[in-house]
Amino acid sequence: MRTLFDHVNFDKYVFEDIPLEQDLFVVDEIYLEEYENSMLRYFDGADYEAIGYVSYVAVRKINDNSIELSWCPNIFDRFHEITITLPKDQFIACVGCWKRDERPRIFVKSAWLENIHLRSYSIFALIDAINVKNALENGKITREKLIALRSAIDSLSKKHQDISFISFADNLLVKSNWTIGQFKSTVRYSYEPEIFIFLASEVNKIYESTLGLSTYTVVTQGSNEYYDDPLLHISETRNHICLNSLGIPFEQLMKIDSSARDAIRKKVHDRAELYMDEQFYHSLKFKFEFDQNAVSSNTYKTKMRGTPSKYYYSSINNILSNLKSSKVA
Numbered sequence: 001m002r003t004l005f006d007h008v009n010f011d012k013y014v015f016e017d018i019p020l021e022q023d024l025f026v027v028d029e030i031y032l033e034e035y036e037n038s039m040l041r042y043f044d045g046a047d048y049e050a051i052g053y054v055s056y057v058a059v060r061k062i063n064d065n066s067i068e069l070s071w072c073p074n075i076f077d078r079f080h081e082i083t084i085t086l087p088k089d090q091f092i093a094c095v096g097c098w099k100r101d102e103r104p105r106i107f108v109k110s111a112w113l114e115n116i117h118l119r120s121y122s123i124f125a126l127i128d129a130i131n132v133k134n135a136l137e138n139g140k141i142t143r144e145k146l147i148a149l150r151s152a153i154d155s156l157s158k159k160h161q162d163i164s165f166i167s168f169a170d171n172l173l174v175k176s177n178w179t180i181g182q183f184k185s186t187v188r189y190s191y192e193p194e195i196f197i198f199l200a201s202e203v204n205k206i207y208e209s210t211l212g213l214s215t216y217t218v219v220t221q222g223s224n225e226y227y228d229d230p231l232l233h234i235s236e237t238r239n240h241i242c243l244n245s246l247g248i249p250f251e252q253l254m255k256i257d258s259s260a261r262d263a264i265r266k267k268v269h270d271r272a273e274l275y276m277d278e279q280f281y282h283s284l285k286f287k288f289e290f291d292q293n294a295v296s297s298n299t300y301k302t303k304m305r306g307t308p309s310k311y312y313y314s315s316i317n318n319i320l321s322n323l324k325s326s327k328v329a
Helices: 029-043 110-118 132-137 143-159 194-210 248-265 278-283 316-320
Strands: 011-013 024-028 054-062 066-074 080-087 091-097 102-108 120-129 163-168 171-179 215-222 274-277 297-300 309-314
Touching: 024 029, 024 110, 029 091, 029 102, 080 110, 080 215, 080 278, 102 110, 120 194, 120 248, 143 163, 143 194, 171 194, 194 215, 194 316, 215 248, 215 278, 248 274, 248 297, 248 309, 274 278, 274 316, 278 309, 309 316
Parallel strands: 024 102, 215 274
Antiparallel strands: 011 091, 024 054, 054 066, 066 080, 091 102, 120 171, 120 215, 163 171, 274 309, 297 309
């Protein structure tokens, strides 16, 4: 019985040997034979045919039972990259043809590919007040001011009912879910990261007007394992609140915060109003003339991503004034 892709021109890769740090495609398994047949005709002199729908990825790390992928669900009106995991049991084959400049295609199971398009993902922002300890010691934080702060956050959250606002101590955790969508479903691309820059600015104004304190904001985005659940879970007895958050972006949030604090302590860089994971930062729609690479950055380590990570830091106004959109949609 003939095996698929046994023509000498095909380059076949086992799971462990898929090329790293290269532009690749992820393709539905239903196109396996159709793709092979089209390439065989191409080898015989026919015109090249585009078969099926492709997703743009790069393999960052190969684990024993999974592959860490950088996936670009949108390269048309923004550069949007996220980190996802392909389990080994969802992998079918990987084949390319370097003789014809045909980049390797990773064929995967249909259900897995559909799931990554239809599931929800998350954006997280951690907003922390600065110099709270000093304000407390000097009696500058009163119950009345805290109630005013809470009321102002209530008013802001009312304007953004698709975003959850969780206050605790001197921190505010903000979370939103978004989807990538698929042409054959009713789920649509709903990623709007710019809103979180506007929220950082608004929350900072609220803290300054109510407590007299400035804030800094950390923002990340990516795959959340609570992908079929709402923003928050509140128990029937209303004494248990679950953030429905587990995965890469939430862990990055904590790591960027601790790394920035450590960098400031060691005088690696000064304090900033805004710290953004690199994937979130590069996904923003900036004005054409803005030099994204001129914004300062620093590295940080996260246990949930196999490659080194980076965060960008800046003033809120610098980022806000260079976005294409001048207001929240």
